[in-house]
Amino acid sequence: MNYNFREIEAKWQKYWADNQTFKAHNESDKPKYYVLDMFPYPSGAGLHVGHPLGYIASDIYARYKRHKGFNVLHPMGYDSFGLPAEQYAIQTGQHPAITTEVNIKRYREQMDQLGFSFDWSREVRTSDPKYYKWTQWVFIQLFNSWYDKKTDKAEDITDLISIFEKEGNTNVEALCDDDTPAFTAEKWASFSDKTKQEVLLKYRLTYLADAEVNWCPALGTVLANDEVVNGVSERGGHPVIRKKMTQWMMRITAYAQRLLDGLDTIDWPQPLKDSQTNWIGRSEGAHVEFKVQNSNDTIPVFTTRPDTIFGVSFMTLAPEHELVAKITTPGQKEVVDAYVEATAKRSERDRMADVKTISGVFTGGFAEHPFTKEPIPIWIGDYVLASYGTGAVMAVPCGDQRDYDFAKHFNIPIPNIFDGVDISEEAFADKATTIIGNSDFLNGLSYKEATKKIIEELEKIGQGEGKINYRLRDAVFSRQRYWGEPFPVYYVDGMPQMIADEHLPLELPEVEKYLPTETGEPPLGNATVWAWNTETNAVVENEKIDHTSVFPLELNTMPGWAGSSQYFNRYMDSQNSEAIYSQEAIDYWQDVDLYIGGSEHATGHLLYSRFWQKFLFDMGIAPKKEFAKKLINQGMITGTSALIYRVLGFKDKFVSKTFRNKFVHEMDEEVVRKIRNFVQLEQGTLAFQELHVDVSLVNPSNELDIEGLRKWQPEYEKADFLLEDGKYIVGREIEKMSKRWFNVVNPDAICEEYGADSLRLYEMFLGPLEQSKPWNTAGISGVYSFLKKLWKLYTSIDDSEPTADNLKALHKTIKKVEEDIENFSFNTSVSTFMICVNELTAQKCSSNAILEPLAIVISPYAPHIAEELWEKLGHSESISEASFPKFEEKYLVESSKEYPISFNGKMRFKLELPLDMDKNDIEAAVMAHEKTQAQLKGRTPKKVIVVPGKIVNIVG
Numbered sequence: 032m033n034y035n036f037r038e039i040e041a042k043w044q045k046y047w048a049d050n051q052t053f054k055a056h057n058e059s060d061k062p063k064y065y066v067l068d069m070f071p072y073p074s075g076a077g078l079h080v081g082h083p084l085g086y087i088a089s090d091i092y093a094r095y096k097r098h099k100g101f102n103v104l105h106p107m108g109y110d111s112f113g114l115p116a117e118q119y120a121i122q123t124g125q126h127p128a129i130t131t132e133v134n135i136k137r138y139r140e141q142m143d144q145l146g147f148s149f150d151w152s153r154e155v156r157t158s159d160p161k162y163y164k165w166t167q168w169v170f171i172q173l174f175n176s177w178y179d180k181k182t183d184k185a186e187d188i189t190d191l192i193s194i195f196e197k198e199g200n201t202n203v204e205a206l207c208d209d210d211t212p213a214f215t216a217e218k219w220a221s222f223s224d225k226t227k228q229e230v231l232l233k234y235r236l237t238y239l240a241d242a243e244v245n246w247c248p249a250l251g252t253v254l255a256n257d258e259v260v261n262g263v264s265e266r267g268g269h270p271v272i273r274k275k276m277t278q279w280m281m282r283i284t285a286y287a288q289r290l291l292d293g294l295d296t297i298d299w300p301q302p303l304k305d306s307q308t309n310w311i312g313r314s315e316g317a318h319v320e321f322k323v324q325n326s327n328d329t330i331p332v333f334t335t336r337p338d339t340i341f342g343v344s345f346m347t348l349a350p351e352h353e354l355v356a357k358i359t360t361p362g363q364k365e366v367v368d369a370y371v372e373a374t375a376k377r378s379e380r381d382r383m384a385d386v387k388t389i390s391g392v393f394t395g396g397f398a399e400h401p402f403t404k405e406p407i408p409i410w411i412g413d414y415v416l417a418s419y420g421t422g423a424v425m426a427v428p429c430g431d432q433r434d435y436d437f438a439k440h441f442n443i444p445i446p447n448i449f450d451g452v453d454i455s456e457e458a459f460a461d462k463a464t465t466i467i468g469n470s471d472f473l474n475g476l477s478y479k480e481a482t483k484k485i486i487e488e489l490e491k492i493g494q495g496e497g498k499i500n501y502r503l504r505d506a507v508f509s510r511q512r513y514w515g516e517p518f519p520v521y522y523v524d525g526m527p528q529m530i531a532d533e534h535l536p537l538e539l540p541e542v543e544k545y546l547p548t549e550t551g552e553p554p555l556g557n558a559t560v561w562a563w564n565t566e567t568n569a570v571v572e573n574e575k576i577d578h579t580s581v582f583p584l585e586l587n588t589m590p591g592w593a594g595s596s597q598y599f600n601r602y603m604d605s606q607n608s609e610a611i612y613s614q615e616a617i618d619y620w621q622d623v624d625l626y627i628g629g630s631e632h633a634t635g636h637l638l639y640s641r642f643w644q645k646f647l648f649d650m651g652i653a654p655k656k657e658f659a660k661k662l663i664n665q666g667m668i669t670g671t672s673a674l675i676y677r678v679l680g681f682k683d684k685f686v687s688k689t690f691r692n693k694f695v696h697e698m699d700e701e702v703v704r705k706i707r708n709f710v711q712l713e714q715g716t717l718a719f720q721e722l723h724v725d726v727s728l729v730n731p732s733n734e735l736d737i738e739g740l741r742k743w744q745p746e747y748e749k750a751d752f753l754l755e756d757g758k759y760i761v762g763r764e765i766e767k768m769s770k771r772w773f774n775v776v777n778p779d780a781i782c783e784e785y786g787a788d789s790l791r792l793y794e795m796f797l798g799p800l801e802q803s804k805p806w807n808t809a810g811i812s813g814v815y816s817f818l819k820k821l822w823k824l825y826t827s828i829d830d831s832e833p834t835a836d837n838l839k840a841l842h843k844t845i846k847k848v849e850e851d852i853e854n855f856s857f858n859t860s861v862s863t864f865m866i867c868v869n870e871l872t873a874q875k876c877s878s879n880a881i882l883e884p885l886a887i888v889i890s891p892y893a894p895h896i897a898e899e900l901w902e903k904l905g906h907s908e909s910i911s912e913a914s915f916p917k918f919e920e921k922y923l924v925e926s927s928k929e930y931p932i933s934f935n936g937k938m939r940f941k942l943e944l945p946l947d948m949d950k951n952d953i954e955a956a957v958m959a960h961e962k963t964q965a966q967l968k969g970r971t972p973k974k975v976i977v978v979p980g981k982i983v984n985i986v987g
Contacts, residue, residue: 034822036786040895053148057616059102066093069628070110073134078141079775081668081768085627090147094891098915106602108155117514120545127514153605157594164536165611167519171529173237178285180204185649195219206285208233228526236282246274251547252511259378273375278509283642287501299662306633312502319495321398331421333500338481342427345408349417350374360395374413389440401494513545513554515588521563534568555586596643623659630664667803670774673729674762679718686753688760709753725773735759788893789815795857833878838922840870845918884916933984950977
């Protein structure tokens with residue numbers, strides 16, 4: 032009977048679905064184990080073979096844990112809000128929900144085809160109102176909370192109001208806006224209701240503020256930093272500018288230290304922890320206030336080296352700093368305005384990455400040194416960011432290379448006293464007198480003593496204090512998009528009000544157009560039924576807005592990370608309509624035991640999720656401070672791209688790889704002549720542009736299907752090709768597998784030709800999980816051959832007693848595979864399976880006692896064939912319910928030794944003898960053997976050398 036993987040895989044996928052084989056239960060006597068994959072976005076392109084890598088690894092572990100007696104939760108859902116679906120809607124007019132549903136159906140088919148043991152009864156979608164009801168609910172909890180430094184946790188806003196009513200805010204230690212005014216209880220009582228709300232917004236954990244954002248006019252929305260590449264939108268390549276807009280913000284800075292401390296308690300990859308540590312950016316130093324000359328304004332600066340304050344030669348503000356317009360003198364206004372406009376077109380990421388370019392403009396204004404009262408020129412430069420620190424730096428050319436380069440470039444005077452002086456912390460003690468020569472109170476102090484003294488002196492004059500600063504900024508939480516979670520917010524007299532919990536979800540309205548309105552409002556501004564009636568607690572027509580009982584609703588939507596910041600908790604009780612999850616569910620599942628996903632989410636999803644988790648813990652909603660104990664970043668499966676070479680300046684002229692390479696690298700005269708004749712160019716420069724083409728148009732010999740290329744995209748219909756030996760040879764390059772590079776391999780085709788079990792095994796076989804590895808479809812045939820050999824091994828099964836060799840092969844495999852899975856070394860397990868099957872085949876093993884446990888050991892990796900073999904062995908229940916075989920050391924303990932028997936140093940035959948034989952018994956057994964007698968031919972040897980456990984050598 033042949034191995035018909037198509038029938039087998041379809042049969043068991045249906046069985047698992049019909050019987051809900053992998054459904055987890057919130058009540059069980061078994062210990063729990065929660066395995067989670069990162070939330071996928073269901074794109075229209077579907078999965079390529081790189082996507083399932085992490086899913087296969089998590090599935091192997093989930094299946095293994097079931098075999099080990101755990102109640103395993105292994106859920107799956109979709110991060111289904113997002114910009115791509117909205118852009119498709121703009122282009123086609125099709126509602127994003129329709130597109131998303133089609134994409135999800137495609138994803139589900141592909142994931143089912145790969146045999147994943149997901150509990151589909153818990154599926155969630157961020158775009159489902161039943162799900163985003165709870166995203167809105169968490170937002171409301173954040174709005175109704177503040178951060179108390181004394182308790183070091185979030186507290187209910189009503190507690191803060193009580194404090195204000197009794198004693199004002201003088202004794203309140205809270206994370207709040209820097210411009211929060213001080214007031215007494217009497218003053219609070221005198222505030223209008225609107226003023227009280229404005230003050231409370233300065234304390235709430237989610238609040239409204241004017242923020243610098245990445246604004247993309249073409250897309251009509253704010254973009255996150257990771258959605259901007261080289262100053263343009265990652266999607267569509269549209270220009271992005273920096274713009275100040277009123278946005279909802281998340282006060283993640285309140286949790287900065289706890290986010291740092293929590294990294295020590297979780298088993299996450301160190302590079303990922305380092306990314307978060309650097310992103311949070313804790314530093315100790317001083318807050319210094321520099322007064323602006325001829326003004327009541329001050330410029331706040333944070334510095335980690337307050338001891339260098341006497342080395343300040345100038346100040347640099349971020350071009351978007353709020354004081355730039357006020358400080359700039361009339362004579363400098365034109366050049367400053369031009370510089371600010373140019374900077375707005377560059378993303379923060381580009382500005383941070385550009386360490387070579389020196390640019391800036393003098394504002395014409397001056398600040399005053401806190402101690403010397405000397406004037407300090409104020410410049411602006413794009414290397415200073417408004418979102419980092421205070422948006423201003425005190426420039427000390429002798430202590431900072433960039434400040435020094437800036438000063439030299441613009442001929443800003445540098446005091447001679449600092450020439451050649453090293454002001455590093457280590458050297459400070461020796462150089463203090465030289466550096467601080469004009470400051471009596473610092474002479475002779477060490478670096479630490481000088482830092483402390485400077486801070487004390489700043490506090491005395493009211494121009495500074497010691498401070499711990501974080502690079503982390505509060506997170507922008509608004510998007511000017513349609514396809515996102517609506518805010519449960521309406522506005523009374525311009526102040527935000529929350530819709531009561533019992534009236535959630537607030538569902539997205541229908542709109543005719545998904546673009547911003549003609550007046551620049553977000554897409555929800557196109558909705559005609561988008562107002563809140565406070566009497567009926569329902570959404571009504573905009574025309575009914577009377578600002579008495581009917582009020583306008585928020586027009587922005589939440590960002591993509593909103594729905595993915597608590598989905599792991601919702602999975603625990605995803606169908607609960609009364610609560611985000613029941614107490615019983617959260618008490619049982621607690622947290623994620625194993626989380627597998629990409630490292631690219633280090634400072635996005637993973638940081639925001641940790642923030643939400645800590646907040647929910649503070650509120651007594653989540654039981655753990657961290658949501659995932661262990662995290663593994665799977666590596667990338669790279670693709671082999673195909674490149675063609677266009678002659679620059681000639682739209683339809685392409686040269687084969689060899690011609691291009693010989694021209695570029697060798698300047699071969701014959702090749703140069705051929706190319707010039709080809710494009711009919713006698714003089715002028717020749718250069719080439721690399722273009723990606725679909726890898727399906729290229730055969731294994733790297734030959735391009737030219738006619739296929741012409742049909743593939745219209746731009747190649749009239750293409751002319753300079754061939755080599757009648758063929759066009761493409762270039763090859765190993766790159767990230769992406770539809771952008773046309774180098775994706777569809778898993779559907781692999782499953783159709785080789786089966787899902789082959790694909791699963793091959794992806795694990797490619798290399799260690801955490802490392803990137805190139806895909807090569809040709810290599811999968813070896814794994815497929817192994818599965819056929821495994822199938823053949825089960826052709827004849829009986830109840831015969833297993834041999835010692837059978838047992839050794841099996842238990843060697845059990846031991847290795849168990850160790851591999853526990854260590855996530857899945858690639859070496861595949862090799863172990865191959866060795867075991869080869870050994871058992873050579874031993875002609877047919878024993879049920881061996882083949883039954885072997886099927887269980889292989890089943891996490893190749894579940895379809897394992898289920899079929901299990902049934903063939905006479906079992907009626909799923910193999911997933913079987914216990915993992917127990918390794919027994921005794922079967923690997925050697926009881927005999929195969930001795931090489933040598934005559935005068937030359938090995939003539941081998942003889943297996945018990946290991947417990949002593950020298951005399953070994954010698955007697957060897958001498959009595961017929962092969963020994965045949966070699967000696969009646970002669971008596973001079974001596975017999977016996978080394979127990981090693982060799983026997985007969986001399987003479």
